[in-house]
Structure formats: structure tokens, C-alpha cells
Amino acid sequence: MNVTLPAPRSIADYRELARARLHPELWQYLDDGRDSPCGRANRAAFDAAPLMPRPLTDVRGGHTRIELFGELLGHPMLLAPLAYQRLYHPDGEQASAMAANAQDGQMIISSLASQPFDTIARAAERAPWFQLYWQGSRDATRRLFDRALAAGVRAVVFTVDAPVKQSALALPAQVGAVNLDAPARPIALADGQSQVFDGWMVQAPTWDDLAWLRDLTPLPLLLKGVLHPDDAVQAVRRGCDGIVVSNHGGRVLPGAPASLSALPAIVSAVGPGVPVLLDSGIDSGIDVHRALAAGAHAVLIGRPCIWGLAGNGALGVAQVMRLLRDELEQSMALCGHASVAAIRPGSP
Template sequence: MWHYLDGGRDTVCGRANRAALDAMPLRPRPLVDVRGGHTRIELFGETLGHPLLLAPIAYQRLQHPDGECASAMAAAAQDGQMVVSTLASQPLEQIARAAEKPLWFQLYWQGDRERTARLLDRALAAGYRCVVFTVDAPIKLAASPLPADVRAVNIEPPGQRPLRPGQSEVFDGWMADAPGWDDLAWLRARTPEVPLLIKGVLHAADAARAVDLGCDGVVVSNHGGRVLDCAPPALSCLTEVIAAVGDDVPVLFDSGIDSGADALRALSLGARAVLVGRPYLWGLAAGGALGVAHVIRLLRDELEMSMALCGRATLADVSADRCG
């Protein structure tokens, strides 16, 4: 459980994420009147109290018996939002009821369109209001054995793809089940009624193509350093992706956010919101829903203090004039 939770932080890519954030200073601007300041944002028609979204993380009952339900309750209580993982360890409907508000759903491709459609329809029927399609990591159940009572309860068992002699287990095996651009176009046509974001983009051309195919937003992410260890730090790709898709397309940032100051760094480069991962799982492990709520509150306080010390009263002020 420890290695699953902490995995990626000490990889080359994970260390690069931390180094890139640390290398971006925030410049204090005293004597600015910031009274009336706030961290509210409008995102895909939803008003949130702050831009700190809970990232999709699998198997949260590894950390606490209340699992994803506890995290969803905390996000709602703190006037925020949670992106629920395809690999959640509790039913999507149960998590939605715990939040008592519409959540976002992170979709992994299920190997074919029929299985993916069934999972997607289930999430939409449960009231999830936004789909975040993760494309940088083909679905993988678990890196290590799970306890008998923890599993991905919302997905169908994966099928077996037999290999012919001479075929590659990588290219012809697990990558054969990965989605392609035509699948993204199909997914967009399949879900016209909800916002669709693509998550796991580091290249400007990929972001632009996804938007051309109808995606409503982009999440710049290297999966927290857990997939391709030699990938660039996500922060270094943020501005070029924003430039490629234009100001009208919300770009969110994920990978390495550990504090409110980290969030301000990404926001000041143009991100509309950030996804927070490991920090809230520490809170979940320590105290369930109250632990997650406490972590969100700490991050929000840090963000507000960092904004105030940089002379920024609102997130509009942040994006208008970077804080570095």
C-alpha cells in the first residue's frame, strides 16, 4: 500500500516535477489592497469555491475503509470537486450519493467501444457531470496484489488477447487495447451533453488536435511520474499547451502539486485549476473524510496566503499578470 501511494514521487519524472515547481519563484507584491479577495472559479458552468480539484486515484479503500466516498464527501464539504477514478474501489452510484452533488468521472478506455460505452452510460446515469478521458496510461488493474476486499468494482473483467508467434506483448498486447484518435472522436460524439476533457497531454500538437475533435478542456499531466519515467516535467509543458488551444479552452494542471504555493505557480502560468493527488490520500489514510477535508482546507489557506502576499486578490488577477 505504501509503495502504491508513494509511487512516482522518487522517479526521474517525479523528481523533475518537484524541481520544476521549486524553480519557479513567486514574487511578493506588498502594499496591495486585497480585501474582498477570494478563490472562486467558474469551470464548465459550475461555481467552485477554489481551484483545487481532487485527482482521480484508484483503490482508495487501500487507504481507508470509507474510500472514495470519504473523499467525495470532503470535496463537497469544502466547496470543491472530485474526479472519480474508473478504478474506484466503491460503486459509482454510492460515491455520487455520498457527495450529494454531481461529480466528475475519469474514464479509462475499456479495450473496445462497447465496454467503454457501458461504463460511460453508467457514470452518466449516476449523475456525473463531466468526463475526464485519461489517455497517457492504457488501463492496468494493479501493480501489485490487492487485498481480497479491494478491487475495481465498476469495470468488467478484462479479456485476454492471445498473441501469435512473433507478436510483441507490448505493441500487439496491452497497447492493442489502447484508444486512438478515432476513438476520441467517437467518444465526443457519444457524449454531446457533457463536457469532455482529455487528460495526460504534454505536447501542444496533441492538445490542439484533441480540441479540434471537440474536447472542451485539456489536463496537462505526466501521471505524477508513474508512467513514462523520462517524460518532461508537466509544468514545462503548460504554457505551450495553453498557447496551442487558445484562451477559450480551459487547461488544467496535474502532477506534483503539494501545496497552495504550487497551485499558484501553475495558475499563474495560465492553468484554470489544478488536480491534487497524493496529499489528499495522506489525509484519507490518517482521518477518512475529515482528513481529506483538512488537507483541502490547508491547501486552500496556503493558496490564499500566497495570493495575498503576491498582491493578487482573485484568480483573475493571477492569470492576468503572472506572480513570478
């Protein structure tokens, strides 16, 4: 859809540009969950989180750099693993990868990427992370994982919070999950059996499958989709190197708690040695600051990057990331924080 609007100067401008350019059905798919009870809880939690101004603090020479699993990044914002990015721009995931690299950041490639893993990795220039969805069996999951490994990924984000199939957008012929095997035949159900419990959940991962995956790779392994501290502790005990607190952007369980509300208990439960990341509901650099102040080591940025992609390809994604970083730096300066480490709870 060709729409001419003024050049975007803010993240909100990019949202409106994306809404104008995308087909209404595609926009609804992208925006799904933002206005669910869970999505509204995400927004309310961020809006209710205070930031304390600390004027006169000397923050000269401040920066947003972090180290995560031995990797130096210019800021604590990773591009979240969103599916089928060629729906939003012909350059798809390649554009996002180039933007992440241009902004000295990191990208997480989705299992449902619409371009080959190695093509995306070459565009990224630095080894990207990989988000793994369970493929219904260990053999199928291993095949997908091996394709990602062949592309040189440096960390694995195992996403487990969406095992029950949701209604999905009908994909155009030229866009699909090109790295997946052909879909397996659905499980045949007997009379009286449940489509959920006897069908979908039979193919969902369990804690034993997480342990199997841990044994499969020495790469950093993060569990994404955690909201309960007991699950976070269990994940660490079974060998996970990090946790991603997430409610899937409000898209899966309408009554789930806000990610930001769940974060402090999880950070406390796993202890200071385990990196805890957060996604769901971040729309601004101030939201990033709020997540860091609640205990997150870094955050994942989802929809805002796709607004940038739909609005102006790689340049749009890069500009959205730069706008987020500018807002984060301004917020840090006003609160007297010269580094990301200084934001974390208990810091002076």
C-alpha cells in the first residue's frame, strides 16, 4: 500500500506510517494483543513505574554499553524474534539484521523467519542469536536447530509460551517460514479426545525436552516466556544460562500478568549471576529504562522495529533503534545514571 506521509521523527510517527502502509488485515495481525487485557496490563505497568530525577549528578562520559554472554553491545536493546518479516518489507529479516549491526546491537532470528538463516546472518555481519520454537518432536527440532547452527548463531532463545495454536494470518504465496520442514500431519483424534490436550499438547515441549536441548549445545541457552519465579528457578537448575520474562506481547493468554510486574520476583529468584531479559510492551526508551530499573539486564524490542521496517526498511529499523537509544540516554541523564549497570536495583 503506497502512502505518502511526512518523514517520521518519532516512534509514534513510525507507528502511524506503518498503520497507513500496511493492509488492514496485516496491521491487525501485527497489532494483535496490544489491546488485550494482557497487553493493556503491559502498558499500565510501564506507565505506573516511577523514575526518580537526580539533578546535579555528574554523568559526563556516560554510555549505554553492556556485555551479554561475552558479547559487547552498544546498548541493552535486542531486536526481538518476529516472524515473517517479508510481510512488512521486501528486504525482511535482512533489513532488520543490517539495522541491528548499524546500531551496534543484536538481532534474534525467528524460527519463522521468511528468509534463510544464512542469508540473514550474512546481512547481520555479527553472529546473531536464534529463537527456537519446538517442532513437535526432537528429530524435527534438531533439524531446525542444525540449520541455525550452520548459519553461525551464537545463542539460543528457546520460546515455550505459545504451545497452543492461535489463529494466524493467511500468508501470501511468496512469504513463508522457509527454514522449516514441511508441516507434519496433524494427530488423528479419537471420539471424545481434546484437540488441545490430546492433540496440540502432545507435541508441546516439556522440562525433559529442555534438558535434552541443553545437552545438545554448548551455546548460551535462554528460556523465553517465563512469568513465574519457580519456572525460572527450574530452568536455571536444568542448565539455562538466562531467562526472558515475556507474555508474548499479550498475544497468547489474555489474563497473564504484565511482564514488568513479573520481572522483580524472577530476578530475585534466580539471583544476580543469571541474566534476565524482558520483552512485551516496550514502546519507548523510557520503557527500556523502567525495565532496567526493575532488574532486567537487557530488553527485546518487537513491534516498534517492525513499524520502522514497514515505514522505511533497514533505515527505518535503524532510526527506531536510534530513537529508543536517544530516549534511554536522556532518561538516564535526568536520573543521574551514567551507565546501564548504575540503573539496576541496589545501585547507588
